Amino acid sequence: MSIEKMTMMNIVGDIDSLDNVLKDLLKTRKVDLVSAASQIEKSNFLFDVSYKNVDLLVDLNDIRSFEKSEECQEMFQKGKKLEAVLNLEFEVEKIDENIKLASKDELNDELESICSEVSEPSRRIEALKKEQEYLDNFHTNSFNEMEGFPIKVEDLRNMDYFDFKMGIFTKENIHKVKKNYENILAVILHTGSSSEGEVYFVFYPNKLELEISRILRSLNFKEIFLPKAYAGTPNEIKDNIESQKEKLNFEINQQQRIIDEIKEKYSDRIKTIMEQVWISSKLDDIKEKVAFSSHFFYISGWVSVSDKDEVKKALEGNDPLIIKYEHEENAESPTKLKNNWFFRPFEWLVNLYGTPGYNEIDPTPFVGISYMLLFGIMFGDLGQGFVMVIAGYFLSKKMELFGGLISRIGLASMLFGLLYGAVFGIETLIPALWMKPFENINDILMVAIFVGVSALLVAYIYAIINAYKRRDIEEGVFGKEGIAGVILYITMLVIVGGSMLGLSIIPVPVLVGIAVIALSAIIFRLPLTHMIEGKRPLHGDDISGYYVESIFSLVETFLGMLSGTISFIRVGAFALTHVGLFLAFETIGHMMGSTVGNVIVLIIGNIFILGLEGLIVFIQGMRLQYYELFSRYYRGDGREFNPVRLGK
Amino acid sequence: MGNVRRFSAINTKLRVMRSRFLKDEDYVALMKKESVIEQVKHLISNTAYGQVLEDVEEYDDIQAIELELEKFHTLQFEKILNYFSDDYEKYLKSYLLRHEVEDLKIFLRALARGESLEKYNQTSVTRKKYYSFSYDQIKNAKTLDEMIDKLKDTRYYDVIYPYRHEDYGKLTFYMEMNLDRLYFDTIHETAQEMSKADRQAFEDAFGENIDILNIEWIYRGLKFYNLSPEELINYTLPYGKHLKFEDLKELCYVEIEEFKKIISRTKYKEMVNEEKDIDLFMGIRVQRHMYNYFKEKFNQGELDISIPNAYLHLLEYEIKDIISILEALKYGLSYYEAKEYLVRDIEGSDY
Numbered sequence: 001m002s003i004e005k006m007t008m009m010n011i012v013g014d015i016d017s018l019d020n021v022l023k024d025l026l027k028t029r030k031v032d033l034v035s036a037a038s039q040i041e042k043s044n045f046l047f048d049v050s051y052k053n054v055d056l057l058v059d060l061n062d063i064r065s066f067e068k069s070e071e072c073q074e075m076f077q078k079g080k081k082l083e084a085v086l087n088l089e090f091e092v093e094k095i096d097e098n099i100k101l102a103s104k105d106e107l108n109d110e111l112e113s114i115c116s117e118v119s120e121p122s123r124r125i126e127a128l129k130k131e132q133e134y135l136d137n138f139h140t141n142s143f144n145e146m147e148g149f150p151i152k153v154e155d156l157r158n159m160d161y162f163d164f165k166m167g168i169f170t171k172e173n174i175h176k177v178k179k180n181y182e183n184i185l186a187v188i189l190h191t192g193s194s195s196e197g198e199v200y201f202v203f204y205p206n207k208l209e210l211e212i213s214r215i216l217r218s219l220n221f222k223e224i225f226l227p228k229a230y231a232g233t234p235n236e237i238k239d240n241i242e243s244q245k246e247k248l249n250f251e252i253n254q255q256q257r258i259i260d261e262i263k264e265k266y267s268d269r270i271k272t273i274m275e276q277v278w279i280s281s282k283l284d285d286i287k288e289k290v291a292f293s294s295h296f297f298y299i300s301g302w303v304s305v306s307d308k309d310e311v312k313k314a315l316e317g318n319d320p321l322i323i324k325y326e327h328e329e330n331a332e333s334p335t336k337l338k339n340n341w342f343f344r345p346f347e348w349l350v351n352l353y354g355t356p357g358y359n360e361i362d363p364t365p366f367v368g369i370s371y372m373l374l375f376g377i378m379f380g381d382l383g384q385g386f387v388m389v390i391a392g393y394f395l396s397k398k399m400e401l402f403g404g405l406i407s408r409i410g411l412a413s414m415l416f417g418l419l420y421g422a423v424f425g426i427e428t429l430i431p432a433l434w435m436k437p438f439e440n441i442n443d444i445l446m447v448a449i450f451v452g453v454s455a456l457l458v459a460y461i462y463a464i465i466n467a468y469k470r471r472d473i474e475e476g477v478f479g480k481e482g483i484a485g486v487i488l489y490i491t492m493l494v495i496v497g498g499s500m501l502g503l504s505i506i507p508v509p510v511l512v513g514i515a516v517i518a519l520s521a522i523i524f525r526l527p528l529t530h531m532i533e534g535k536r537p538l539h540g541d542d543i544s545g546y547y548v549e550s551i552f553s554l555v556e557t558f559l560g561m562l563s564g565t566i567s568f569i570r571v572g573a574f575a576l577t578h579v580g581l582f583l584a585f586e587t588i589g590h591m592m593g594s595t596v597g598n599v600i601v602l603i604i605g606n607i608f609i610l611g612l613e614g615l616i617v618f619i620q621g622m623r624l625q626y627y628e629l630f631s632r633y634y635r636g637d638g639r640e641f642n643p644v645r646l647g648k
Numbered sequence: 649m650g651n652v653r654r655f656s657a658i659n660t661k662l663r664v665m666r667s668r669f670l671k672d673e674d675y676v677a678l679m680k681k682e683s684v685i686e687q688v689k690h691l692i693s694n695t696a697y698g699q700v701l702e703d704v705e706e707y708d709d710i711q712a713i714e715l716e717l718e719k720f721h722t723l724q725f726e727k728i729l730n731y732f733s734d735d736y737e738k739y740l741k742s743y744l745l746r747h748e749v750e751d752l753k754i755f756l757r758a759l760a761r762g763e764s765l766e767k768y769n770q771t772s773v774t775r776k777k778y779y780s781f782s783y784d785q786i787k788n789a790k791t792l793d794e795m796i797d798k799l800k801d802t803r804y805y806d807v808i809y810p811y812r813h814e815d816y817g818k819l820t821f822y823m824e825m826n827l828d829r830l831y832f833d834t835i836h837e838t839a840q841e842m843s844k845a846d847r848q849a850f851e852d853a854f855g856e857n858i859d860i861l862n863i864e865w866i867y868r869g870l871k872f873y874n875l876s877p878e879e880l881i882n883y884t885l886p887y888g889k890h891l892k893f894e895d896l897k898e899l900c901y902v903e904i905e906e907f908k909k910i911i912s913r914t915k916y917k918e919m920v921n922e923e924k925d926i927d928l929f930m931g932i933r934v935q936r937h938m939y940n941y942f943k944e945k946f947n948q949g950e951l952d953i954s955i956p957n958a959y960l961h962l963l964e965y966e967i968k969d970i971i972s973i974l975e976a977l978k979y980g981l982s983y984y985e986a987k988e989y990l991v992r993d994i995e996g997s998d999y
């Protein structure tokens with residue numbers, strides 16, 4: 001339940017063994033690589049000057065980085081093409097990490113030869129499909145209106161004094177034709193439709209060819225050319241088109257069979273090739289972080305102290321390597337959260353806000369407990385909670401952390417369902433172990449405030465510990481989230497709480513005195529800090545500015561404490577809403593009159609409450625975590641530990 | 649969104665922007681300058697164009713000045729565009745198609761004459777980014793066929809491709825006609841998506857513009873191109889305001905004298921006013937008519953698209969005038985001669 005200690009691992013080895021070393025590193029999934037060149041720049045690669053290391057040290061003067069080649073990209077494209085042509089699908093999800101990598105050239109050559117084998121039939125298919133498409137678009141329906149027309153196209157073609165064209169007019173242009181038809185020396189007939197518009201037949205004396213074609217052009221007439229083979233009557237032409245289509249289909253199928261054969265033959269092979277390409281490209285990506293000299297490679301990466309030996313062991317199979325550890329952790333170290341199985345899903349909530357800094361304490365357990373508590377109070381129901389546990393279980397197959405989160409808050413919901421005595425909204429089935437919220441409105445609101453106050457106090461403790469870890473006296477001791485802040489908050493609680501309950505353990509004047517001291521500490525936090533640290537001057541450049549800001553921020557502090565506390569009332573309010581919402585459905589159910597109707601309404605109501613109210617409560621819980629609690633103690637400015645690995 | 653919400657801010661802004669247009673005195677002052685450099689200096693220190701003209705390196709490079717003014721127009725256009733979204737944005741952007749069309753026409757003419765396109769450099773980078781094709785690629789074309797080929801995936805291909813084998817005189821005429829038609833069809837189409845009031849405002853302006861262009865085209869077709877009436881009528885634009893298809897058809901089937909007589913009975917009689925050379929001044933008369941129309945619409949100040957429409961056109965006419973004034977001086981036209989070629993009517997210049 002903490003953040004793991006990290007160490008920087010630097011590896012130097014012979015350049016020839018790089019691929020194997022990288023593969024071994026990837027398999028461990030325990031190393032977060034950083035740019036080795038920048039580590040060398042910072043002189044973090046220090047070696048003892050000894051006979052053995054002389055080459056190394058000389059070489060270090062000539063460092064270069066890895067230049068990625070286009071080869072993988074090219075192969076991916078070929079793979080994509082094959083995928084499309086052969087109708088295959090490669091899912092690079094499960095990667096066999098022990099696969100032996102062939103060289104890129106070999107892979108490329110093999111891909112190329114498969115591609116060339118496929119290219120001829122696939123080109124044929126494309127051409128045939130195009131032809132088919134043209135037929136469908138322009139010929140198939142072009143003669144629909146001409147059924148029974150007795151004259152053969154051939155006869156029309158052979159006429160001595162007349163000529164004809166077929167083509168498409170837009171709606172607007174045919175309108176123009178109609179309006180000026182008396183002046184156009186041609187017969188224009190509607191014959192059918194095409195994908196681009198209605199098809200017309202234009203029949204005119206061939207002496208007027210030029211005029212007519214000019215007129216047609218001015219109307220954006222799009223001519224459809226009829227092949228010589230279309231010689232008969234429209235009906236015959238239609239049959240001709242049909243048989244042509246069949247022929248095309250037959251040919252397409254023939255070519256498709258060739259492609260299917262190729263697919264049968266190569267699909268497994270293509271899969272392995274693409275897998276290797278994928279790994280090579282991934283390795284290339286990783287190599288961008290590796291530095292090279294003429295004989296050696298240099299790798300730097302973060303590894304957690306506990307995994308150190310395991311990583312070392314994994315690399316043992318390789319040629320002698322020099323492995324050195326820098327134990328200097330710093331703020332740049334990545335954060336690797338380590339929580340037990342129960343709290344791990346709550347890392348999702350924490351990371352959604354920000355990864356904890358390396359020097360921060362991991363808030364996950366606190367988030368886990370408080371979030372479950374808040375959710376449970378707001379959404380206590382044995383039945384609905386159970387549904388969430390089940391749903392979470394199935395979700396966790398797809399989204400491990402999120403699913404786990406849902407089942408855990410479902411558990412909390414079930415627990416509070418027992419305490420409230422509620423099953424699927426019905427409160428008469430089981431007795432309440434604790435109380436029924438709707439009958440104890442004041443109590444549930446008080447409980448909510450009490451939970452809120454406790455959570456806030458824990459948040460203050462976290463804030464103080466975090467400040468201590470940062471050695472931040474200003475925030476930790478005198479800050480409004482530091483010791484001064486927590487004292488102020490507690491005194492205020494005692495004053496307000498005492499007057500409400502009519503108790504006075506400590507006399508009010510004393511409390512006011514303590515509050516004033518805490519307040520002054522907050523106002524004078526900068527000079528006080530400087531005094532303790534022995535820094536001069538006590539203030540920055542702008543003294544009046546500092547005090548104006550300081551005093552205004554006091555107002556904010558007061559308001560923040562007040563609103564932060566009151567804010568938790570919503571927890572009680574939502575517990576009530578939960579019951580109230582169900583009451584509404586119950587009433588509708590009674591109004592249905594029949595048992596079946598009643599049951600249906602109750603089921604719908606439960607779905608509605610689970611979906612909508614569940615979501616709202618989920619968000620409200622997050623809001624309380626992020627806004628009221630995190631803002632007091634948590635920064636979340638760390639970098640997540642992201643080990644290199646293959647696969648997703 | 650209602651029109652009050654849509655236009656109250658932008659139309660107020662446009663009124664302020666319009667107040668920065670040139671005054672008549674500016675026109676006179678410009679025309680009375682001794683040199684182009686003096687004129688540009690006047691523009692820089694006294695007008696809103698100063699902000700773009702300052703970037704010009706040589707003040708007597710009229711082409712460079714034209715480019716900057718065009719950039720100014722596009723910048724104003726972008727300002728207006730910020731106030732609109734969705735269908736209105738689409739509508740406004742379709743305006744820019746005209747610049748594409750104008751550029752294509754210039755290219756077509758040059759290539760048809762066998763000239764190279766290198767010397768044509770009249771579109772600013774600011775404007776190019778709104779183009780639906782790559783301006784520079786088209787400009788690389790060496791021959792007409794090559795240019796048409798490069799337009800293959802654009803909306804222009806279908807309308808100019810059928811004319812590629814015409815001889816020079818007719819080829820440009822046909823292609824230009826079709827490009828214009830495409831532009832008007834497109835803008836008309838995008839305008840249909842606006843609210844009813846805006847559609848009407850659009851159709852009013854558009855209809856008037858169409859009428860007057862149809863008059864110009866039929867006149868030129870009858871007089872210079874010797875087109876058959878059937879063809880002529882097919883090239884007229886639809887959606888005119890006062891001249892419907894039947895009216896246009898009548899115009900297409902008459903002699904030129906009769907044509908003039910018919911037009912002189914319409915609202916557009918100034919188009920065929922014989923006091924001055926009709927052929928020479930027809931182009932400028934078209935622009936003057938629209939200028940006066942838009943000026944009136946702008947001053948009416950309705951809360952609809954008519955103000956943005958009018959603003960963009962008025963600005964364009966003003967930029968045209970500025971260029972005319974600069975060129976008039978360069979080619980040594982007198983004050984009175986120059987005035988004739990301006991869109992805006994200065995000190996009693998008439999048609």
